[in-house]
Amino acid sequence: MTDGAACSVCDSLARARAGDPSAFAELVRQHQRTVYSLALRMLADRHKAEDLAQEVFLRLHRNLARVQSDVHLLFWLRQVTTRLAIDRLRREPKYQLLPLRADPGIASENSAGDPLLRRQLRDLIGQLPAAARAVVLLRYQEDMEPLEIATVLEMPLNTVKSHLKRSLAVLRGKLSGVASVAAAFPGDGSVP
Amino acid sequence: MSPDFENELREALRAVDPEDGFAERVRRRIASETRMRRRWLSARWAPEALAASVLVAVLGVYGWEQRRERQGLEARQQLIEALRVTGEKLDLAYRGVQDASRPASADDAGA
Numbered sequence: 088m089t090d091g092a093a094c095s096v097c098d099s100l101a102r103a104r105a106g107d108p109s110a111f112a113e114l115v116r117q118h119q120r121t122v123y124s125l126a127l128r129m130l131a132d133r134h135k136a137e138d139l140a141q142e143v144f145l146r147l148h149r150n151l152a153r154v155q156s157d158v159h160l161l162f163w164l165r166q167v168t169t170r171l172a173i174d175r176l177r178r179e180p181k182y183q184l185l186p187l188r189a190d191p192g193i194a195s196e197n198s199a200g201d202p203l204l205r206r207q208l209r210d211l212i213g214q215l216p217a218a219a220r221a222v223v224l225l226r227y228q229e230d231m232e233p234l235e236i237a238t239v240l241e242m243p244l245n246t247v248k249s250h251l252k253r254s255l256a257v258l259r260g261k262l263s264g265v266a267s268v269a270a271a272f273p274g275d276g277s278v279p
Numbered sequence: 280m281s282p283d284f285e286n287e288l289r290e291a292l293r294a295v296d297p298e299d300g301f302a303e304r305v306r307r308r309i310a311s312e313t314r315m316r317r318r319w320l321s322a323r324w325a326p327e328a329l330a331a332s333v334l335v336a337v338l339g340v341y342g343w344e345q346r347r348e349r350q351g352l353e354a355r356q357q358l359i360e361a362l363r364v365t366g367e368k369l370d371l372a373y374r375g376v377q378d379a380s381r382p383a384s385a386d387d388a389g390a
Contacts, residue, residue, distance in 0.1 A: 108306065115302040123301070124294035137297055137304075144305045145312060205291035212292070227285065228292035259284065 100160060104151050111151075115144050118161070121229070122168050128224050129172035131213045139175065143168050165229060166239045169221045176217040204262070211261050215254055218242070222250040 099117065102110030122143050127136035146167055147154070154160045212223055218240070225236045233251065237244040 111309075112302045112306055115305050119301050120294045120296050123297040124292075127295065128292060133298075137301070140297060140301070141305050141308050145309055148309050201287070204287060208288060208291040223288070224292060227288040228294060230289075255284070258288070 100151075100154065100157060104154075111148060114147075114160070118164055119144075121161070122164050124228060125165065125168045125224055126172055128209070128212065128228060129169065129217070129220060130175065135175070139168070139171055142171060162239060165225065165231075169225065169240060173217045173221060207262060208258060211258050212254075215257070219250040219254045222247055223254045226251060 099110045099113040103114050119140065123136060123140040126139040126143070127133065130136050130139060143164060147160075147164065150163075154163055212220055215223065221240060222236055222242075225231045225239060226233070231239070233247045234244060236242070237247045240247070
């Protein structure tokens with residue numbers, strides 16, 4: 088994010104805290120992509136993801152006074168989104184069984200590369216246990232460092248690293264038809 | 280872990296936008312929730328809430344007074360019992376004194 092963009096967020100945040108609805112709408116527009124994408128990859132369902140993303144912003148609206156800066160805002164949004172998604176997955180394990188490619192609206196195939204491989208990867212990520220899935224998403228979708236992920240998910244750093252290592256091994260193995268998700272996460276069940 | 284594989288992951292997990300009008304839908308949902316919350320706290324519910332609060336307060340005071348009255352009665356009964364026991368002891372002592380003095384008087388009369 089550039090300085091100008093960061094200032095824009097700061098300004099929107101300050102005005103939103105002061106009760107300006109248009110500033111809050113601006114905040115939503117600035118962060119909707121992050122929140123929605125996280126929700127979508129976690130829940131693997133567009134409608135559920137939309138509902139969860141709306142709920143995240145609803146909670147943000149209620150808790151605006153507690154958000155101290157634009158950096159804190161991004162941290163807060165990522166944390167609340169992943170927590171709510173994990174909670175929903177735990178309550179409703181059926182989410183996990185929906186393959187991502189079944190929904191044509193959730194893939195972005197604009198870039199160069201192997202679209203089939205990327206679809207397979209998204210499917211496989213959708214089969215990971217919820218916590219491991221959150222770690223992978225924050226690492227490769229949000230480009231966060233393991234230490235930041237540990238802070239957001241309130242998880243020990245070694246657990247984050249372990250989730251990453253095992254998840255990547257599973258994804259690689261599944262792509263080559265060797266490993267299985269269940270074998271890599273014993274005792275985790277379909278959804279942790 | 281090979282950078283190629285990680286790059287494939289990043290590509291696969293490229294962020295996507297929600298459907299158009301997301302911010303507007305959020306705005307409507309916030310407005311709806313705010314209305315619901317206001318309605319909950321609105322004057323429509325205030326009389327009932329006030330009546331319930333008064334009822335709870337009256338019942339609380341009534342219960343407290345009942346308890347105090349019961350405690351007073353118990354204390355009164357204990358006092359009466361203590362007085363009764365004391366009276367009995369005094370009566371016994373009085374009879375003892377009387378019995379002790381009666382034979383001496385009889386001897387005097389016989390002499």
